[in-house]
Amino acid sequence: MTSDWTRALLTPQCVALVGVSDDPAKTAGRPLQFLRRSGFAGEVMLVNPRRDSVQGEKAWPSLAALPERPDHVFLLTDAEKALDSLEECQRLGVPVATMLSSGFAEAGEKGAANEARLAEILSRGGMRLVGPSSIGVVNLHNGLTLTANAAFAEPDLPKGGIFVGSHSGSLIGALVSRGKRKGIGFAGLVSVGAETDLSIGEICAATLDDPSVTSYMLFLETLRHAEALRAFALEAAARGKPVAAYKLGRSDEAAELAVSHTGSLAGADEVADVFLRACGIARVESFEGLIEVMPLLERLPAAAQSRRGRVGVVTTTGGGAAMAVDQMALRGVDVVPASAATRAKLRDSGIDPGHGRIIDLTLAGTRYDVMKTTLDILRAAPEFDLLLASVGSSARFNPELAVQPAIDAAAGPGHPLAVFLVPDAPDAAQLLARSGVPAFQFPETCGDAVAAALHRRLPQRDLPLDAEAGAAESRVLDEAQSYALLSGAGLTVAPHLVLEVGQPLPELPFAYPVVAKVLDAAIPHKTDAGGVVLGIRDAQELEAAIAGVGERVAERMAGHRVTRILVQQMTRGLGEVLLGFRRDPQVGPVVVLAAGGIHTEIYRDSILRLAPVDLAGAFEMIAELKSARIFEGFRGAPKGDLAALAEAIVAFSGLGATQGARVEEAEINPLFVLPEGQGIMAIDGLARVSGT
Incomplete structure (x- = not known):
């Protein structure tokens, strides 16, 4: 019975509406109206204990009273009554139910009781749930408009191959209404609500082998079920079905748990970005971009490796094209000029390509033969x-003539072709959509979608996803303990010694000059507390420094007493970076490479990846970090040991698999990069662990 839900969700033979209203204008009355208008061929049965008929159709007092067991039940009542009906669904063996009701986690003490009861019902198995707070599910190909979303009163919604999974119920209505205006059709849409049981990933995975579904759009508010989402994305990529996502919402969890700069650099949005990238999902920045990106994704394969993308631009209006070029450049897309060979082919065809980066045909480009020939030549150009x-x-004024060259050119072989419509031209947009040609109506959306498509990569298939919750209690290690952890992971740390304040000063096992730092797990940011003294040249200066640290810390931290000092040999490198590790509460371990020292907060130049990374991934992180150019021998300077840095990134990213205490968060800032062949050295370390 548990396997039945995959069929019953979107292709049920019999549905039941529980709590359906007699008033078709009310939220609980709409689903019946929509099902009838859309021509759903299955059986629709109504349950309303207070009426014998609803909207002119027979109603039954309960699910148990129905003449047959429904495949899919839509619960339209308040939370308590919905839970009663869900109990009945469970007893009857209904494969799947969708719950519109709210009044759970968001509803205080009463909601918590409802949530506990819901969890108990679902724990019995045999039934799956969409919701609570789901506005419904839709399959446009069979007329299943099992939704209360008012947008589905819109007649003649275009059908297509895009399947939508959304945390927001209202957004599925916005997608179909905006899609209709652009001529973009959908196969199905599901609002998952609170995702208490069925997640977006599981629901989308259930449609992977449906031939009417060719691609996926996701509207995400959270990555709560990241493992299911990633599993779905991998299978979608294997079937050649692209996935695009618009992600909103920021979590406070990272800020609450963070004791390091890594916590802010690897915030919720940054983690979402790298997670979606690792899944092969194209992330757009705008809602309009989500609607318009899919035709391009269906024509532009994901890259095996990171790429900026090379875009050629041809236009009949230089100013309009320049707006789109600006937006693409802002998002890391390279707009490249035509090569000399390509320009020669255009001239041989009687077309003046000019000399600029953009090929501006001016008014001549409004002629079909000029634009069509230009497009054919450019689509074959290898650059x-x-x-x-x-x-x-x-x-706008002659849509058929204006876009026909693009429609005809796109039908032939060559690079993917997209069109940016400078004026408001909905008729032209619909013509292009019907022909499957990607079309953009705003320069910002054009830049957004093109960047998302070009930067999309094949998913990382061998990456373990460990989002297991950590222990409720964790503890911060002091710097000496953190060094021991880092050394155990294979990283080189600066020579150091721990001194007890008030004890005679021993002979140091390393040479001056040294740095003295307060050693206290309660003071992770030592400089802010006045707990660091640099450039100490001898024992006398060291004694003075220790005394000074104690005084400043007591002054700045309400009398906090310093009991231990870490003395460390001063070292110089060619430059410094930050290396960070953190367990994200939704997607698991991540690793961060960033500008180090004081530059961390000033520039926020950082690269994030899911952990662990391999050596190739580590070198890619280094290449993407802008500040890492100083290690490349810039203007004759010595080169840094980038091989050692890459190995350090790999080792650090593996902290999640260390034995003993579970590492929740760790950071080296700064990590000195020494000259080529001399390695790296950790100068300051911080870690938070749970368990033993």
Whole structure:
């Protein structure tokens, strides 16, 4: 029975509406109206204990009274009554139910009681749930409009191959209404609500082998069920079905747990970005971009390695094209000029390509033969990954003539082709959509979608996803303990010695000059507390420094007493970086490489990856860090030991698999990069662990 839900969710033979209203204008009355208008061919049965008929159709007093067991039940009542009906669904063996009701985690003490009861019902098995707070599920291909979303009163919604999974119920209505205006159709849409049981990942995975579903759009508010989402994304990629996502919402969890700079650098949004990238999901920045990106994703394969993408631009309006170029450049896309060979082919065809980065055909480009020939030549040019045609005012007043060259050119072989419509030209947009040609109506959306498509990579298939919750209690290690942890992981730390304040000063096992630092797990940011003295040249200066540290810490931290001092040999490197590790509460371990020292907070130049990373991934992180250029022998300077840095990143990213105490968070800042062949050295360490 548990396998039945995958069929019953979107292709049920019989549905039941529990608590359906007699008033079709009310939220609980809409689903019946929508099912009838859309021509759903299955059986629809109504349950309302207070009426014998609803909207002119027979109603039964309970689910048990129905003449047959429904495949899918839509619960439209308040939370308590919905739970009663869900109990009945469980007893009857209903495969799947969708719950519109709210009044759970968000509803205080009463909601908590409802949530506990819901969890108990679901724990019995044999039934799956969409919701609570789900506005419903829709399959446009069979007329299943099992939803209370008012947008589905819209007639003649276009059907297509896009399946939508959304945390927001209202957004599925916004997608279909905006999609209709652009000529973009959908296969199905599901609002998952609170995701108490079925998640977006599980629901989308259930449609992977449906031939009517060709791609996926996700509207995400959280990554609560990251493992299921990633499993779905891997299978979608294997089937050649692209996935795009718009992610909103920021979590306070990272800030609450963070004791290091890593916590802020690897915040919720940054983690979401790297997680989606690792899943092969194209992340867009705008809701409009989510709607418009899919035709491009269906034509532009994901890259095996990181790429900026090379875009050629042809236009009939230089100013309009320049707006799109600006937006692409801001997002790391390279707009490249046509090569000399390509320009020669254009001239041989009687077309003047000019000399600029953009090929501006001016008014000549409004002629079909000029634009079509230009597009054919540019789509075959090896210097491009993608071609963008910018169309001016003619797209509004003569849409068929304006976009026909692009429609015909796109039908032939060559690089993917997209169109940016400079004027408001909905008719032209619909013509392009019907022909499957990607079209953009705003420069910002154009830049957003093109960047998302070009930067999309094949998913990382061998990456373990460990999002297991850590222990409720964790503890911060002091710097000496953190060094022991780092040394055990294979990282080189600066020579150091722990001194007890008030004890005679011993002979140091390393040479001066040294640095003295307060050693206290309660003071992770020692400089802010006045707990660091640099450049100490001899024993006398060291004694003075220890005394000074104690006085400043007591003054700045309300009398806090310093009992231990860490003395460390001063070392110089070619430059410094930050290396961070953190367990994200939703996706598991992540590793951060960033500008180090005081530059961490000033520049926020950082690269994030899911952990662990391999050596190739570590070198890629280094290449993407802007401040790492100083280690490349810039302007004759010595080169840094980037091989040692890459090995350190690999070792540090593996902290999640260390034996003993579970590492929740760790950071080296700064990590000195020494000259080539001399390695790296950790100068300051911080870690938070749980368990033994």
